[in-house]
Amino acid sequence: MNRNTCLVILLGFYALGLWGQEKTQIELNGTADVEYLRGGNSSHYYLNGVHKDLKSGAVRPLELNLLAKIRFNPQLSANFRVQMERDEGLKFDQVRLAQANVQWNPQESPWQFTAGRFVTPFGLFSNLQLSTARTFVDVPLAYGYFANISEQIGQVDRLGNGTQIPINGRNEWGIPLLYYNGYSNGLKTRWNFAPGKASWEFALTTASPNLPKNFRFDPLNYGLITRLKLQPKYFWKQGFSFSHGKFLQADLLNDNLIDRSGYKQTLLGTDFVLGFGHFELSGEAMGAFYRVPTYSPSTKKYTTNQNFQAFSAWVDAKYEFPFLVGTYAAWRVETLQFSGTWDEAVLRNSLVIGAKIKDFILIRSAFALQSIQHSNTTGYHAWRTSLTLYF
Amino acid sequence: MRTLLSIFFNVILLLNTADAPLNKNKIVGKIAIPTEVPLLKRGSNQKYCEEEPASPRKKQIDQENHPNRHVVVSFHSLDFKATISPTTSAIMNQMEKTFVPKVLPITQGSTVEFLNSDTEVHNIFSMTPRATFNIGRRQPGKAVPQLIEKLGLVELRCDIHCGMNASILSLDTPFFTKANASGNYEVDGLPDGNYKVQVYHYSLGFVEDNITVKGGGVVTKNLNLVKP
Numbered sequence: 158m159n160r161n162t163c164l165v166i167l168l169g170f171y172a173l174g175l176w177g178q179e180k181t182q183i184e185l186n187g188t189a190d191v192e193y194l195r196g197g198n199s200s201h202y203y204l205n206g207v208h209k210d211l212k213s214g215a216v217r218p219l220e221l222n223l224l225a226k227i228r229f230n231p232q233l234s235a236n237f238r239v240q241m242e243r244d245e246g247l248k249f250d251q252v253r254l255a256q257a258n259v260q261w262n263p264q265e266s267p268w269q270f271t272a273g274r275f276v277t278p279f280g281l282f283s284n285l286q287l288s289t290a291r292t293f294v295d296v297p298l299a300y301g302y303f304a305n306i307s308e309q310i311g312q313v314d315r316l317g318n319g320t321q322i323p324i325n326g327r328n329e330w331g332i333p334l335l336y337y338n339g340y341s342n343g344l345k346t347r348w349n350f351a352p353g354k355a356s357w358e359f360a361l362t363t364a365s366p367n368l369p370k371n372f373r374f375d376p377l378n379y380g381l382i383t384r385l386k387l388q389p390k391y392f393w394k395q396g397f398s399f400s401h402g403k404f405l406q407a408d409l410l411n412d413n414l415i416d417r418s419g420y421k422q423t424l425l426g427t428d429f430v431l432g433f434g435h436f437e438l439s440g441e442a443m444g445a446f447y448r449v450p451t452y453s454p455s456t457k458k459y460t461t462n463q464n465f466q467a468f469s470a471w472v473d474a475k476y477e478f479p480f481l482v483g484t485y486a487a488w489r490v491e492t493l494q495f496s497g498t499w500d501e502a503v504l505r506n507s508l509v510i511g512a513k514i515k516d517f518i519l520i521r522s523a524f525a526l527q528s529i530q531h532s533n534t535t536g537y538h539a540w541r542t543s544l545t546l547y548f
Numbered sequence: 549m550r551t552l553l554s555i556f557f558n559v560i561l562l563l564n565t566a567d568a569p570l571n572k573n574k575i576v577g578k579i580a581i582p583t584e585v586p587l588l589k590r591g592s593n594q595k596y597c598e599e600e601p602a603s604p605r606k607k608q609i610d611q612e613n614h615p616n617r618h619v620v621v622s623f624h625s626l627d628f629k630a631t632i633s634p635t636t637s638a639i640m641n642q643m644e645k646t647f648v649p650k651v652l653p654i655t656q657g658s659t660v661e662f663l664n665s666d667t668e669v670h671n672i673f674s675m676t677p678r679a680t681f682n683i684g685r686r687q688p689g690k691a692v693p694q695l696i697e698k699l700g701l702v703e704l705r706c707d708i709h710c711g712m713n714a715s716i717l718s719l720d721t722p723f724f725t726k727a728n729a730s731g732n733y734e735v736d737g738l739p740d741g742n743y744k745v746q747v748y749h750y751s752l753g754f755v756e757d758n759i760t761v762k763g764g765g766v767v768t769k770n771l772n773l774v775k776p
Contacts, residue, residue, distance in 0.1 A: 234599070262601055269601040276598060284598065290710065352603035352644075353667040391668050391688050432669045432708065434684040477707075482673060482680040516675050516703065 182228040190219035190288050192543040197536030202246035203303050203317060203330050205527055205539045206295055210247060218249045219543060220288060235259050236275075240338075255286075255340050267352070271345040277336045277366045278345060278358040278384045279398045281428035281441050286339045292475055292485070293509045294523045294541040298493045299443055299469035300339075303331045305500050308368055309408040311420065311450035312465060312499070320454055324410065332404070334445050334467055334493075335424060336366035341382065358384045365402030365422040377418040378403040393431055398443075400424040405449070411459075419462065420449045435479050440472035466496040483513035502530035519545040571740045573761035575623065577769040579731040579747055581616050598710075606644040615750035618651040620717050621733045621771070622724035622748075623759070627741040630721050634658040639691075640704065640714065642670045647704060647714030650750050653726065656699050656718045661691040669708065676702045679718075701748075717748055740764075747771050 195214040196207030211217065221241040228234045238256035243249045258273030276283050282300055285291050295301065305316040307329045313320055317330035343362035350357060362380035380402025387395045405411065405420045428441035445467040450459040471491030478484045489507040509523035520543070527537040602610070624630075635658040641648040643665045654660060664670050664686045672692075673682035679698035685708065686692055696702055696718050706712035723743075727733040740762040747755045752773050761767050 260599065262599065265604055265607070267601050267603065269599070347601055349601040349603065352605070356600070388668055392685070394668070432685040435682070437685070477682060477684070479682055479684060482682045483675055513675060516705070 181230075184224075184226045184228075186224045186548060188220070188222045188224075188287060188289055188545060188547040190221070190543055190545045192217060192219045192294065192541055194539065194541045196540070197538040199534050199536035200539065201318070204529075205525070205537045206246060206301065206541070207539045208243075208246040217243065219243070222255075222287065232262050232264055233259070234262075253338070255338060267349040269347040269349075271347075272343075274340050274342050275345050275360070277339050277341045277362075277382060277400075278347075278360055279336060279366060279382050279400050279424060280384075280426050280443065281396060281430070281439065282339065283384065288543070288545050289519060289547050292473060292487045292511065293489060293507060294521050294543045295507065295525065295539075297441070297469070297471040297489070298491050298503055298505055299335055299441075299445075299467075299471070300333075302334045302493060302503070304334045304367075304445075304447070304467065306331050306447060306449055306465075307452075308332050308404055308406045309410045310452040311405065311411075311459065312447070312463060313452050313454065314498075322454060324408075332367045332369060334367070334469075335443065336400075337369045341366050341380065343380070354388050356386045358382075358386075362402065365404045366400055366424075367422050368404040368406075375407065377407075378405075392433055394429065396426075396428045398424065398426040398428070411450075413459070420447075422447055435477040437475045437477075438472070439475075440470065442468075442470040444468050464496075465499045467499070468494045481512075485511050487511070501532060504528050504530070517547050519547075521545070571762065571764040572736070573738045573740065573764055574734065574736045574766045575738060575759065575761065575769050576734045576766060577621075577732070577771065579619050579621065579727045579733065580770070580772040580774050581619060581727075581731050581749065582752075582774050583616075603644060606646065609644050609646050609648060613646060613648055613650050615650055615752075617729055618649050618750055619727040619731065619773070620651055620653045620724060620748045621727060621735065622653070622717075622719050622721055622746045623735060623738055623743040624719075624721045624723075624746060625739075625741055625743055626758075628739075630723070632656065632720065632722050639663055640672075640716065641665050642672075642706070642712070645670075645706075645709045645712055647706075647712055649714070651715050651717055651726075651748065653717045653719060653724050653748075654696060655722060656720050657695070657697060658718070659693045659695050660716060661693050662686070663691045664688050670706050670712070671708055672704055673707055674702050674704055682707075715750060745769060745771065747773065749773055 193216050194207050194211055196205055196212040200207040200209050200212035202208045223239045225237040236256055236258050240255040241252045244251045256274055258271050258275045261270045276286055306312045309324055322329045341362040343360055345360040347358045360382040362382060364378040365380045382400040384398045401423045403418055403421050405417045423446040426441060426443035430439040447465040449463055450461045451463045452459055471489060473487055473489045475485055475487035487509050491505050493503040505525055505527040507523055507525040509521055511521040513519050522542040525539045632655040635654040638654045638658050638660045640652050640660050641663045662672050667688055669685040671685045674680055679702040681694055683692045696716055699718050699720055702716040704714045723735050723738050725733050725735050738761055742760050745757045745759050755773055759769050
């Protein structure tokens with residue numbers, strides 16, 4: 158999205174605000190994140206979130222969000238989020254309309270319906286899209302990891318960090334292993350069938366959730382995403398997620414693939430949250446299953462119908478200091494494993510200390526120690542200290 | 549001699565207690581409240597909440613908990629320091645991921661019981677200066693007492709559930725009440741004198757005015773929260 162589009166959206170928000178004073182209730186809010194980041198010698202945006210040019214230490218804006226909720230009446234509302242962030246972790250010039258949907262909550266009904274661009278209902282982080290809701294600065298590995306799979310040419314060995322393939326003027330790094338930026342397009346319903354005990358979400362989307370350019374409508378692509386949330390005990394929440402969809406995009410590079418629609422992403426996941434006193438334990442286990450063509454840059458040929466799997470698990474332990482209100486410490490341990498030689502397994506340990514200084518100021522400082530299996534290369538550690546303001 | 553001393557001390561005692569006038573006045577009135585007010589207020593933690601389908605109980609709570617139904621009127625003497633005693637049965641409940649009531653008026657130094665009436669854990673914390681606390685995640689049915697020593701607003705949040713917020717309004721006067729759904733209120737027992745009238749609405753904030761009461765009568769004081 159270019160700056161002019163962003164300006165139009167901002168003016169649109171302003172106009173809605175003026176109109177909303179008479180017709181509706183409108184809430185405009187925003188968040189701004191600035192960070193100091195520093196990484197090891199092997200730092201790379203796609204590997205540890207620190208761009209190599211910033212590894213010696215730098216202060217950079219991390220994210221800016223403008224949020225609008227327009228309530229036409231108690232049943233009908235519209236939700237928008239315009240997000241600005243750094244391109245590949247460096248230049249702060251990426252603007253996107255992250256969320257734009259209309260939501261209907263029928264009166265006296267346990268159902269809710271959403272149409273447009275909405276939060277992808279997969280996994281525990283579907284509720285944690287804004288940094289203000291997160292314990293750490295980083296999302297778990299599985300959510301931020303880019304797989305060696307391109308949306309145009311399928312799987313390529315060591316794509317990006319070993320094999321350089323320029324597509325549309327940029328070296329291809331692949332697509333996110335799970336989902337892109339946490340939002341999908343389509344229709345979503347939520348059924349609160351046992352209030353306080355269980356609810357279910359189901360979404361029909363225009364592609365599997367890993368596709369960055371999922372604004373496009375491609376009749377060959379679709380996605381189904383569902384999530385069941387249970388609360389077996391008052392201190393225990395358990396979620397089960399499933400997603401299945403297609404993502405391969407039509408491109409001159411894959412014209413000779415006979416059937417693009419045969420290539421799919423399937424996700425399975427379960428997550429939990431346990432809370433006692435000032436302590437919280439949460440975690441998630443996920444499997445990502447890909448059926449894709451593989452592409453050989455040397456022969457420029459495809460091998461069709463290949464299967465790849467990745468497994469990921471993370472656990473967060475968080476403690477809030479009761480004697481220093483607003484402060485906490487947390488530890489995350491996580492791993493990402495791949496089938497065969499698809500990619501190298503990653504292990505990461507992270508520590509964070511956070512402090513809510515005011516109701517609208519949050520400071521976090523996190524250190525992550527990361528290692529890559531079968532690699533003697535070190536220097537993937539990252540230190541990120543962020544200041545989050547919300548208004 | 550003993551009788552004379554007794555009379556002298558009684559006169560001194562009478563002079564000391566004469567600061568608070570003996571006449572008791574009643575104030576009645578109506579608060580004009582806009583029919584449509586923002587349900588949220590700036591600085592609340594409801595900026596980015598995925599809405600959930602509401603259960604019938606939640607809808608009922610939301611209606612009863614509408615900020616328009618929690619308008620607090622208080623009278624603060626400008627002539628004497630009123631004696632206050634702790635508010636009894638000050639309960640802040642958590643039901644259907646909502647604080648009930650939205651605004652809880654108490655006298656300064658009261659203990660508020662935080663009660664979890666849901667089927668899941670809640671926490672309550674306050675970042676309000678001089679009233680910071682975090683009582684942690686609490687199991688359903690368990691009430692946790694918290695002494696409120698600060699004067700003024702104490703903003704409450706639940707860190708687990710986006711959008712849960714409420715206020716405790718800690719007052720230095722015993723003369724306060726909540727307006728009813730129509731905006732009508734009645735406060736009794738005010739001694740003669742000059743008072744600052746304070747109206748608090750969760751979304752609209754404070755409105756202040758002054759009033760003088762004397763002679764033990766009934767005085768009408770209407771107040772307006774509607775912007776001209």
